[in-house]
Amino acid sequence: MLSRNDCLDLDARDPLAGRRALFDLPDGVIYLDGNSLGALPRNVRPRLEAAVQGEWGRDLIKSWNTADWINLPARVGAKIASLVGAEPGEVIAADSTSVNLFKLAAGAMKLRPGRKVIVTEPGNFPTDLYILQGLRDLLGDVELRVVEPGALHAALDDGVALLLLTHVHYKTGAVHDMAALTARAHAVGALALWDLSHSAGALAVDLNGCNADLAVGCGYKYLNGGPGAPAFLFIANRLQVDFQTPLTGWMGHAAPFAFSDDYRPAPGVLRGLCGTPSVLGLSALEAALEAFDGVDMAAIRAKSMRLGDLFLDLALERCEGFGLGCSREAASRGSQVALTHEHGYPIMQALIARGVIGDFRAPDVLRFGFTPLYVRHVDVWDAVDILSDIMARGEWRQARFHEVSAVT
Amino acid sequence: MLSRNDCLDLDARDPLAGRRALFDLPDGVIYLDGNSLGALPRNVRPRLEAAVQGEWGRDLIKSWNTADWINLPARVGAKIASLVGAEPGEVIAADSTSVNLFKLAAGAMKLRPGRKVIVTEPGNFPTDLYILQGLRDLLGDVELRVVEPGALHAALDDGVALLLLTHVHYKTGAVHDMAALTARAHAVGALALWDLSHSAGALAVDLNGCNADLAVGCGYKYLNGGPGAPAFLFIANRLQVDFQTPLTGWMGHAAPFAFSDDYRPAPGVLRGLCGTPSVLGLSALEAALEAFDGVDMAAIRAKSMRLGDLFLDLALERCEGFGLGCSREAASRGSQVALTHEHGYPIMQALIARGVIGDFRAPDVLRFGFTPLYVRHVDVWDAVDILSDIMARGEWRQARFHEVSAVT
Numbered sequence: 001m002l003s004r005n006d007c008l009d010l011d012a013r014d015p016l017a018g019r020r021a022l023f024d025l026p027d028g029v030i031y032l033d034g035n036s037l038g039a040l041p042r043n044v045r046p047r048l049e050a051a052v053q054g055e056w057g058r059d060l061i062k063s064w065n066t067a068d069w070i071n072l073p074a075r076v077g078a079k080i081a082s083l084v085g086a087e088p089g090e091v092i093a094a095d096s097t098s099v100n101l102f103k104l105a106a107g108a109m110k111l112r113p114g115r116k117v118i119v120t121e122p123g124n125f126p127t128d129l130y131i132l133q134g135l136r137d138l139l140g141d142v143e144l145r146v147v148e149p150g151a152l153h154a155a156l157d158d159g160v161a162l163l164l165l166t167h168v169h170y171k172t173g174a175v176h177d178m179a180a181l182t183a184r185a186h187a188v189g190a191l192a193l194w195d196l197s198h199s200a201g202a203l204a205v206d207l208n209g210c211n212a213d214l215a216v217g218c219g220y221k222y223l224n225g226g227p228g229a230p231a232f233l234f235i236a237n238r239l240q241v242d243f244q245t246p247l248t249g250w251m252g253h254a255a256p257f258a259f260s261d262d263y264r265p266a267p268g269v270l271r272g273l274c275g276t277p278s279v280l281g282l283s284a285l286e287a288a289l290e291a292f293d294g295v296d297m298a299a300i301r302a303k304s305m306r307l308g309d310l311f312l313d314l315a316l317e318r319c320e321g322f323g324l325g326c327s328r329e330a331a332s333r334g335s336q337v338a339l340t341h342e343h344g345y346p347i348m349q350a351l352i353a354r355g356v357i358g359d360f361r362a363p364d365v366l367r368f369g370f371t372p373l374y375v376r377h378v379d380v381w382d383a384v385d386i387l388s389d390i391m392a393r394g395e396w397r398q399a400r401f402h403e404v405s406a407v408t
Numbered sequence: 409m410l411s412r413n414d415c416l417d418l419d420a421r422d423p424l425a426g427r428r429a430l431f432d433l434p435d436g437v438i439y440l441d442g443n444s445l446g447a448l449p450r451n452v453r454p455r456l457e458a459a460v461q462g463e464w465g466r467d468l469i470k471s472w473n474t475a476d477w478i479n480l481p482a483r484v485g486a487k488i489a490s491l492v493g494a495e496p497g498e499v500i501a502a503d504s505t506s507v508n509l510f511k512l513a514a515g516a517m518k519l520r521p522g523r524k525v526i527v528t529e530p531g532n533f534p535t536d537l538y539i540l541q542g543l544r545d546l547l548g549d550v551e552l553r554v555v556e557p558g559a560l561h562a563a564l565d566d567g568v569a570l571l572l573l574t575h576v577h578y579k580t581g582a583v584h585d586m587a588a589l590t591a592r593a594h595a596v597g598a599l600a601l602w603d604l605s606h607s608a609g610a611l612a613v614d615l616n617g618c619n620a621d622l623a624v625g626c627g628y629k630y631l632n633g634g635p636g637a638p639a640f641l642f643i644a645n646r647l648q649v650d651f652q653t654p655l656t657g658w659m660g661h662a663a664p665f666a667f668s669d670d671y672r673p674a675p676g677v678l679r680g681l682c683g684t685p686s687v688l689g690l691s692a693l694e695a696a697l698e699a700f701d702g703v704d705m706a707a708i709r710a711k712s713m714r715l716g717d718l719f720l721d722l723a724l725e726r727c728e729g730f731g732l733g734c735s736r737e738a739a740s741r742g743s744q745v746a747l748t749h750e751h752g753y754p755i756m757q758a759l760i761a762r763g764v765i766g767d768f769r770a771p772d773v774l775r776f777g778f779t780p781l782y783v784r785h786v787d788v789w790d791a792v793d794i795l796s797d798i799m800a801r802g803e804w805r806q807a808r809f810h811e812v813s814a815v816t
Contacts, residue, residue: 024461024465026465026466026467026468029468031468033468033469036469037464037468037469039465039468040460040461040464040465044460045457045460045461048456048460048688049453052448052452052453052456052634052692053432053448053453055635056445056448056634056635057432057434057447057448058434059434060434060437060439060441060445060447060765061441061444061445061765061767062760062765063635064635069635069636095503095504095507095683096503096657096682096683096684097683097684098655098657098658098659098682098683098684099503099507099655099657099682099683102654102655106546110546122669123669124669125658126658126661126664126667126668126669127657127658127683129669129670129671130656130657130658130661130671131655131656131657133656133670133671134653134654134655134656134671135654137652137654137656138514138518138546138547138654139546139547146669171667218684220684226460226464226687226688227463227464227471227472227477227684227687227688228477228684228685228686228687228688228689228690229686229688230686231683244545245542246510246542246543246545246546247506247507247510247539247542248538248539248541248542248545249504249506249507249535249538249539250506250533250534250535250538251506252538253534253538256534257770258770259534259579259769259770260534261530261531261532261534261537261554262537262541263537263538263541263542274504274506274507275503275504275505275506275507275535275639276504276505276506276626276628276635276636277636278636278637278638278686278689279634279635279636280456280634280635280636280637280688280689280692281636281686281688281689282636284460284688352470357468357469357470359469361667362665362666362667
């Protein structure tokens with residue numbers, strides 16, 4: 001088992017170590033929740049200051065041209081594309097993950113007329129399931145086939161229009177085999193839509209290498225774009241010309257400023273735009289993405305796997321009473337691990353009170369995420385040391401850790 | 409005709425005069441485009457600084473509770489409600505106007521099963537028309553009945569599910585009679601959805617006084633929330649229990665953090681939420697709305713009408729060759745006026761070069777908006793003086809004013 005000094009050595013030799021200085025991290029905190037909300041990159045403040053004071057305040061409406069606000073969705077999309085194995089013209093940043101799921105799931109149904117089935121899994125991130133339910137209730141003639149992961153292959157038949165899965169499970173971190181499942185969907189003539197919310201920026205996602213058709217993802221987790229940051233969507237080049245969004249807002253029009261009465265889709269992925277883009281949110285996200293400049297996603301993934309293994313090795317050795325809520329194999333996990341404990345909620349509250357920020361997911365999951373750009377090996381060691389101390393002292397039994405908060 | 413000194417006198421006696429100091433306006437600019445993008449309120453910078461540095465940077469994920477991020481959509485919605493004649497529990501701030509139009513138009517069709525017609529007018533703001541076209545193409549069995557304003561009453565029959573109109577026309581500023589048209593829609597059993605993008609914050613909108621059913625509006629025009637600010641939506645209390653959004657994202661769930669597999673709508677207007685809210689955008693908008701604290705919308709409307717009349721009186725007297733692109737009656741206009749000129753584009757470019765910011769809308773409309781919180785009578789006088797000078801000198805004939813920019 002590694003000592004604290006071993007961890008310091010690993011950090012000293014970590015090729016990503018220098019990236020931590022790009023983030024403004026609070027003192028006395030070990031932040032293991034970047035899978036829920038990424039930490040603040042230092043360049044976001046000056047970028048937002050420039051956007052607010054210079055662009056909005058000084059140049060006002062002219063900034064649509066002079067600051068090129070109009071191209072923010074494509075510009076930010078191109079940066080994200082480079083992290084997920086896509087071409088620059090296949091990704092835009094816009095709206096929320098939920099809204100983008102609706103656009104792409106509805107668009108997929110249009111691309112597969114006559115097919116009425118969407119396949120997904122139970123326990124998928126709730127918004128993925130909810131959006132499909134809303135689409136089904138709106139269209140009426142849609143079947144949601146919700147099957148356990150082991151039954152996905154069998155559930156894919158020639159009635160299926162779309163397979164929608166989250167690449168990395170939000171709670172267990174389990175990773176789907178994107179290439180195999182996409183191939184299986186294609187074999188029956190279906191499309192595959194991947195939710196990358198818990199993988200973009202943490203895993204070496206290869207959308208085009210897997211022949212993925214459609215994808216969405218979150219801007220505020222591993223991409224560090226800030227709370228409620230714009231999300232992104234991907235439409236494979238080969239599908240763009242036929243893709244129709246149901247959310248035909250003016251920014252997805254071929255000529256938004258012609259103000260014509262009839263909708264005509266913009267060329268390429270830009271047709272996935274809907275309303276006026278969130279300039280402040282996109283500006284923050286654009287700045288945040290600079291933390292990835294020059295970084296190889298393979299290096300991020302390698303460190304992510306090391307950190308996860310380190311946490312589990314130490315925690316399962318030093319802390320009694322926990323179950324494993326995730327795979328023990330790093331290659332089968334995203335950049336997060338999950339422990340289970342019947343008193344998971346107060347234990348997580350006690351950790352947070354000691355400055356170790358993870359999160360709790362009902363009924364019994366303690367979730368810890370590792371953002372390789374700013375989490376160090378020694379942070380993982382210290383976090384487990386504190387967890388071990390809390391368990392040894394029974395600190396979590398204190399009443400104040402049993403209050404249930406609105407958001408955990 | 410009023411002199412410049414008369415205008416200074418009017419400003420000295422203007423009860424809203426003190427509000428101008430709440431805005432950070434660039435030197436040497438007369439900004440008459442707040443109907444497109446509102447100017448920067450001074451308190452937005454410190455509010456965003458606190459949201460970025462304090463809430464996101466320091467407290468990270470905890471800020472969903474400690475900074476009450478989770479209630480931002482309802483809190484900002486309640487402030488907007490007070491400006492548009494709605495109850496606090498009837499409005500949320502979320503997503504874009506376009507996305508909200510889709511939610512409410514689709515929801516309206518569900519509330520009127522068996523009815524297949526949506527009535528609107530040609531030349532409506534494009535996104536309103538486009539979103540309806542997208543909804544029709546998705547559902548298939550919907551008729552868009554697009555009729556001139558004079559034919560709206562006749563077009564409303566018992567096959568109509570929804571009347572969708574923009575309260576104030578984006579180009580001409582023409583104001584629809586919300587009470588009369590809503591009553592006519594109700595008389596045939598239809599619902600009325602009002603787009604308040606060009607009226608919220610500028611007119612004394614009275615949604616409940618007019619028995620309006622549904623409404624949307626823009627956060628970045630007269631509400632000054634910044635470029636791409638979150639929009640808002642209104643669902644009348646009486647409709648909320650039956651209202652179903654098709655965009656059933658997790659934030660509109662009754663218990664988002666229960667992470668259950670089945671969608672169950674939140675009580676009240678919160679069911680209109682979809683994805684994770686844009687915390688930075690909502691924080692900026694919340695701060696911006698403080699400029700309305702303690703202001704009577706009737707006072708804003710009264711000044712708005714005076715400013716519009718003043719502009720038209722002066723411009724039509726002093727500048728030859730312009731047509732009138734809007735009503736001459738202030739009560740029939742929003743907080744904007746429109747002049748027409750065959751060389752409208754280069755004339756507007758020449759104005760902008762001299763620091764008078766309005767905008768151009770094809771084919772020949774020069775549009776000037778008056779935000780009563782920061783536009784003075786003397787600004788209007790000076791703007792027309794500069795326009796008059798440009799026309800007298802033929803300054804707009806210079807080649808550099810004939811380049812067409814991407815966004816005008």
